[in-house]
Amino acid sequence: MVLQHLEPDCTDTVTIKGDQTMRVNADFNERILVRFKENEWIASPMPGVDRKMLDRIGEEVARATTIVRFAPGSAFSAHTHDGGEEYLVIDGTFQDEGGDFPAGFYVRNPPTSSHTPAAQDGATILVKLYQFDLADRTQVQVDSAKGDWLDAKDGVSRLPLHADMSETVAMERWDAGTARTLDASDGLEIFVIDGSLNEGGDTLFRWDWLRLPVGARFEATAGAHGARVWIKTGHLNHVTEPAA
Structure with a gap:
């Protein structure tokens, strides 16, 4: 369903x-x-x-x-x-x-x-x-501590975790003050592992979670101490209810 x-x-x-x-x-x-x-x-x-x-x-x-x-x-x-x-x-x-x-x-x-x-x-x-x-x-x-992090670019380093036809999952490290725009056209979830970020007028701190719907825009800025985040995109077009 x-x-x-x-x-x-x-x-x-x-x-x-x-x-x-x-x-x-x-x-x-x-x-x-x-x-x-x-x-x-x-x-x-x-x-x-x-x-x-x-x-x-x-x-x-x-x-x-x-x-x-x-x-x-x-x-x-x-x-x-x-x-x-x-x-x-x-x-x-x-x-x-x-x-x-x-x-x-x-x-x-x-x-x-x-x-x-x-x-x-x-x-x-x-x-x-x-x-x-x-x-x-x-x-x-x-293991993100031993993972193949991609070289930092514009204040962002990225560790791909999983990708398939329906979703992409990654961890990112943002330097302090880094502005980050992500494709949220098919929905997005972001979880702050540590540090902080500002999105849509809200400041998210450690272990805060944000979900944006299909068609949304994601533009955020890392806080004064940077941010480490877990991100999932592309997965909210088809949300199914579990079988009884």
Whole structure:
């Protein structure tokens, strides 16, 4: 099911009686800014695992963008990602059968993949669920600390993370005061890993998240200490609701 005009336009969690669909920031035609410090932690079904919901359609099986915090020693039960999972480790060390993934790692686990996530010493991740082409089977693991960053140009250095026919994902470092224009014609998400930037009159700080709709323009300027950001573009033309 392709969702073109999702209602209601939610900034809070809403449960619709009958289909029990949770919708958080579910109008993809709107510019959405979520500030980390103003967004409350919500307990997950697993002890020691809390979440800040950025956008969501669905209950525990959901198309979702979330900041997830694992307390030291916490874990999730083994599970399969029918719609795929994409995450960026932003603090601590995240673990599963594939190994240890310290802060700065970007991982894509495609549809039908399974794992048992944990964090012996604690971790925080930015995670996106059920946002893959269901035929995708590409596994991606990139350590940004060791990645092939492209040479800085006009105050910007860039680390490509993933690209396919429907989306492009990258990490960028912007020098202080750098003005940056990006193609947001097919939608854009940007997450501030550290530093700050100004966009549309708003200043975004560490772990703030911005989503721009299809047809938007993105023009931003890095703050006094520069910015390191995670960027996804080209992916919001076709937003699908997860199967029940």
